Amino acid sequence: MRFLAHRLLLFAAALFGVSVLVFVALRILPGDVAAVMAGTAATPDRIAALRVQFGLDRPLVVQYFDWVGGLLRGDLGTSALTGRAVIAQVGQRAAITFPLIVMSLAVALLIGLPLGCASVLARGRRMRGFLHVLAIVGGAVPALWSGLLLILLFSRGIGLIGLFPSQGFPSEGWHDFGRALASLVLPAVATGVVAGASITRYTRAAVGDVADGGAVDMAMACGMTRTQAVLRVGLRLATPQLVSVAGLTFAQMITGVMVVESLFALPGLGALLIGDVGNRDLIAVQSELFLLAAFFLALGLAIDLIHRALDPRLKATNANGDE
Amino acid sequence: MSHNSGAHGDAGATKQNNAASTDASLNARAKSPRGGKPKGWLISLISVLVVVAVIIGVTMYFNGKTASDAGAGDAGANGASQTADTVTVGIKLAPVNLDIRHQSGSALEQLLIGNVYEGLVSRDSDNKVQPGLAKSWEISADGLTYTFHLNENMNFSNGDALDADDVAWSINELKAQKYYNYDQVKNLDKAEAVDADTVKITLSAPDSNMLWYLSGRPGLVFDKDAQYDAKTSAVGSGPYDVVSFDASDKLVLKANDKYWGADHKAKTPNVVVRFLPDDNAAVNALKSGDVQVLSPITATLAKPFQSDPEHYTVAANDGSDKFVLAFNVANPKLADQRVRQAIRYGIDHAQIIASRGGVDAALGGPIPSVDPGYEDLTNLYPHDADKAKALMAEAGYTADKPLQLTLTYANVYGTELGDQLRSQLKEIGIDLKINYVEFSTWLQDVHTNGDYELSLVDHAESHDFYKWATPSYYYHYDNKQVQDLYAKALAATTDAEADDYLRQAARIVSEDAPADWLFGYRVTVAMAKGVDGFPSRLSQSVLPLYSVTYRK
Numbered sequence: 001m002r003f004l005a006h007r008l009l010l011f012a013a014a015l016f017g018v019s020v021l022v023f024v025a026l027r028i029l030p031g032d033v034a035a036v037m038a039g040t041a042a043t044p045d046r047i048a049a050l051r052v053q054f055g056l057d058r059p060l061v062v063q064y065f066d067w068v069g070g071l072l073r074g075d076l077g078t079s080a081l082t083g084r085a086v087i088a089q090v091g092q093r094a095a096i097t098f099p100l101i102v103m104s105l106a107v108a109l110l111i112g113l114p115l116g117c118a119s120v121l122a123r124g125r126r127m128r129g130f131l132h133v134l135a136i137v138g139g140a141v142p143a144l145w146s147g148l149l150l151i152l153l154f155s156r157g158i159g160l161i162g163l164f165p166s167q168g169f170p171s172e173g174w175h176d177f178g179r180a181l182a183s184l185v186l187p188a189v190a191t192g193v194v195a196g197a198s199i200t201r202y203t204r205a206a207v208g209d210v211a212d213g214g215a216v217d218m219a220m221a222c223g224m225t226r227t228q229a230v231l232r233v234g235l236r237l238a239t240p241q242l243v244s245v246a247g248l249t250f251a252q253m254i255t256g257v258m259v260v261e262s263l264f265a266l267p268g269l270g271a272l273l274i275g276d277v278g279n280r281d282l283i284a285v286q287s288e289l290f291l292l293a294a295f296f297l298a299l300g301l302a303i304d305l306i307h308r309a310l311d312p313r314l315k316a317t318n319a320n321g322d323e
Numbered sequence: 324m325s326h327n328s329g330a331h332g333d334a335g336a337t338k339q340n341n342a343a344s345t346d347a348s349l350n351a352r353a354k355s356p357r358g359g360k361p362k363g364w365l366i367s368l369i370s371v372l373v374v375v376a377v378i379i380g381v382t383m384y385f386n387g388k389t390a391s392d393a394g395a396g397d398a399g400a401n402g403a404s405q406t407a408d409t410v411t412v413g414i415k416l417a418p419v420n421l422d423i424r425h426q427s428g429s430a431l432e433q434l435l436i437g438n439v440y441e442g443l444v445s446r447d448s449d450n451k452v453q454p455g456l457a458k459s460w461e462i463s464a465d466g467l468t469y470t471f472h473l474n475e476n477m478n479f480s481n482g483d484a485l486d487a488d489d490v491a492w493s494i495n496e497l498k499a500q501k502y503y504n505y506d507q508v509k510n511l512d513k514a515e516a517v518d519a520d521t522v523k524i525t526l527s528a529p530d531s532n533m534l535w536y537l538s539g540r541p542g543l544v545f546d547k548d549a550q551y552d553a554k555t556s557a558v559g560s561g562p563y564d565v566v567s568f569d570a571s572d573k574l575v576l577k578a579n580d581k582y583w584g585a586d587h588k589a590k591t592p593n594v595v596v597r598f599l600p601d602d603n604a605a606v607n608a609l610k611s612g613d614v615q616v617l618s619p620i621t622a623t624l625a626k627p628f629q630s631d632p633e634h635y636t637v638a639a640n641d642g643s644d645k646f647v648l649a650f651n652v653a654n655p656k657l658a659d660q661r662v663r664q665a666i667r668y669g670i671d672h673a674q675i676i677a678s679r680g681g682v683d684a685a686l687g688g689p690i691p692s693v694d695p696g697y698e699d700l701t702n703l704y705p706h707d708a709d710k711a712k713a714l715m716a717e718a719g720y721t722a723d724k725p726l727q728l729t730l731t732y733a734n735v736y737g738t739e740l741g742d743q744l745r746s747q748l749k750e751i752g753i754d755l756k757i758n759y760v761e762f763s764t765w766l767q768d769v770h771t772n773g774d775y776e777l778s779l780v781d782h783a784e785s786h787d788f789y790k791w792a793t794p795s796y797y798y799h800y801d802n803k804q805v806q807d808l809y810a811k812a813l814a815a816t817t818d819a820e821a822d823d824y825l826r827q828a829a830r831i832v833s834e835d836a837p838a839d840w841l842f843g844y845r846v847t848v849a850m851a852k853g854v855d856g857f858p859s860r861l862s863q864s865v866l867p868l869y870s871v872t873y874r875k
Binding site (some may be wrong): 029031038039040042044046047049050082083084093148151167168169237262271272277279280281 | 370419420422425426427428501503504505506507552554555569570571572597599600601604607608610611613761762763764766767768770771780782784787
């Protein structure tokens with residue numbers, strides 16, 4: 001309980017820090033939304049009028065508290081450019097990006113876990129070497145390239161085997177479930193393969209460490225074959241580490257899928273952020289970044305808690321330390 | 324099958340291995356079967372690859388077959404005259420919102436003017452003024468009073484009537500609220516409704532550009548009674564209505580069934596404009612049939628379509644885009660005319676154009692070929708590295724003591740242009756540093772603050788010579804003679820007279836070398852066979868879609 005309270009306090013403090021950091025960092029950027037809106041034919045008059053309209057002429061401290069006050073009321077503000085609520089914009093984009101990340105992670109785990117275990121279990125040096133090289137080469141492939149390759153192979157209309165659409169997201173969104181899912185398959189595989197290679201390496205390291213330890217030997221002494229011992233006992237012991245890795249991969253993918261989103265013309269969070277920063281739509285950007293940061297922090301918190309739940313040893317040491 | 328034997332071998336080996344650890348001699352023998360084992364794996368790997376290859380081959384065969392069957396069936400059953408009820412057009416840059424009175428960007432004009440909103444007058448693909456909401460007009464002899472006669476029985480898409488009151492209100496609001504481009508019509512004093520079908524516009528000074536400007540944003544007519552969110556929706560009088568708009572995806576247009584006119588009535592019930600900022604995604608969309616038109620397509624990526632004339636047509640068209648390499652004449656280094664001239668002689672325009680796919684037009688001065696006052700000025704500063712070096716030496720710079728300059732330009736234009744300029748200018752003794760920034764940074768540093776040495780940007784606007792006659796513009800170019808000539812051009816009462824003054828002014832500007840005009844960007848448009856009526860020229864600024872059709 002004390003642990004949880006402590007973590008929550010840290011979480012809140014970190015959020016406050018993020019809000020200041022995001023706000024200040026964005027004000028350092030040259031350019032503002034009024035100039036962008038006014039364009040290359042702008043007169044100083046027009047820019048000034050727009051600045052007043054967006055409230056950019058007020059002191060920064062006032063603008064900050066205005067924004068944070070909104071956050072506390074759960075109001076993320078309205079984009080100066082699109083005139084839409086930031087939360088609606090983020091929600092619409094997240095409905096593409098998050099399913100894509102989940103699918104990519106699923107692909108990555110489906111590839112990474114078996115291959116990682118296989119490379120621990122593999123007896124032959126060549127097999128081991130082959131898996132090792134596979135993991136390194138796979139991790140070195142840029143998602144952009146694997147995406148292009150997938151388009152050439154499997155996209156409808158262009159690829160050798162026209163299975164999946166190669167760009168765009170159906171305008172009906174998830175109401176057209178089949179098409180929405182199909183449009184995410186190739187991008188998910190493109191990022192999943194790359195992330196899968198790094199998960200392979202993590203799995204090999206984590207399971208390998210455990211396999212060298214006493215628990216696996218003990219299990220074998222009790223009559224399991226090495227394969228059984230590694231898979232049943234070793235993998236279980238390595239689970240907390242693997243959960244952390246999966247969590248971190250998830251967090252990484254939020255930025256990692258941006259490239260692939262643009263290749264497949266998916267209107268995800270990446271395109272939103274890049275567009276808004278480019279247009280200096282700061283009210284939107286700061287709320288979006290804040291949301292992302294809050295999500296990262298919440299993810300970290302969740303991983304910590306799961307980690308504890310999965311590994312009774314942590315609980316024991318922590319409880320001892322506390323008392 | 325081979326999988327199975329591999330697995331067996333594995334299990335056997337494990338046992339052998341366990342047994343081997345107890346006896347050294349057995350251990351040595353056990354190595355030989357182990358050494359052979361990877362071959363088992365290798366065989367299984369190869370067999371898997373073969374199976375995959377066979378599957379791919381078979382699928383490909385059937386895929387190709389069904390595709391060609393379907394194609395043949397379509398053509399056979401429907402004949403050649405099946406007109407699609409939806410045409411999808413791919414463009415590169417999306418407008419961030421639909422608020423044409425506030426938001427900058429040529430994408431808005433391109434998409435909305437003539438399609439959703441209509442102006443008092445319109446513009447054709449030759450950049451000439453044509454009737455719009457007004458069917459005719461008279462200009463008084465002193466050029467100060469314009470009388471417009473409107474079409475009768477016009478209405479907005481919401482059913483509201485459109486009459487002289489709406490026209491006068493729209494134009495007066497533009498001035499009062501300082502809407503986008505209000506400064507273009509600064510000579511316009513006021514608009515008034517004489518009767519329901521007549522509008523009188525009074526000018527404070529004659530302005531030969533007035534009609535043309537009124538064919539753009541300043542002449543647009545809005546419904547003064549309608550309440551709507553102009554950023555996400557639109558109420559106009561044009562042949563199309565906005566169904567939905569998402570800057571990250573597309574603009575969906577539907578024919579306005581209440582459209583007042585007959586000439587511009589929509590021929591295709593639905594038009595979808597997709598925004599495809601990624602060039603590869605755009606090309607894929609055309610290939611896969613998701614879009615029927617790509618405007619623009621990157622010239623270098625258009626080759627595959629060009630070589631397939633049976634299914635696609637590709638054409639490059641003149642426009643008003645000018646890639647302007649501006650020299651900040653207020654900077655002491657660039658105040659020296661010899662340096663500016665040396666840069667112009669030093670740039671090999673042919674090389675730059677060739678590397679971009681060879682479709683762009685050489686441009687020697689500030690006025691593009693589609694604008695009044697155009698004259699081919701490319702002979703003023705032909706590529707001549709020796710002359711450039713001589714001028715640099717005169718100005719006091721040598722290879723040992725090069726001139727340091729910084730070029731600031733936005734990252735939307737690609738790094739190649741800057742690299743090319745750097746290597747070309749290096750030859751004439753200029754050490755060019757590239758400051759590659761975001762567009763909004765460019766806007767702030769260069770455009771708003773005028774703080775730069777060299778700047779490169781695509782000035783897409785037509786009729787924008789005024790920038791050379793406005794010393795406060797970021798060019799900082801201040802030449803009395805040019806300003807006088809421009810004033811005379813505005814005050815001219817005939818087109819020929821205005822053109823003549825503009826031509827003289829443009830030549831003076833070009834000779835003075837306050838900038839180099841790298842090239843006139845020509846828009847390459849690729850279309851699937853069967854698309855008809857897509858506007859060819861100037862499609863970056865006026866894109867009337869009412870006549871577009873697609874026959875499958």
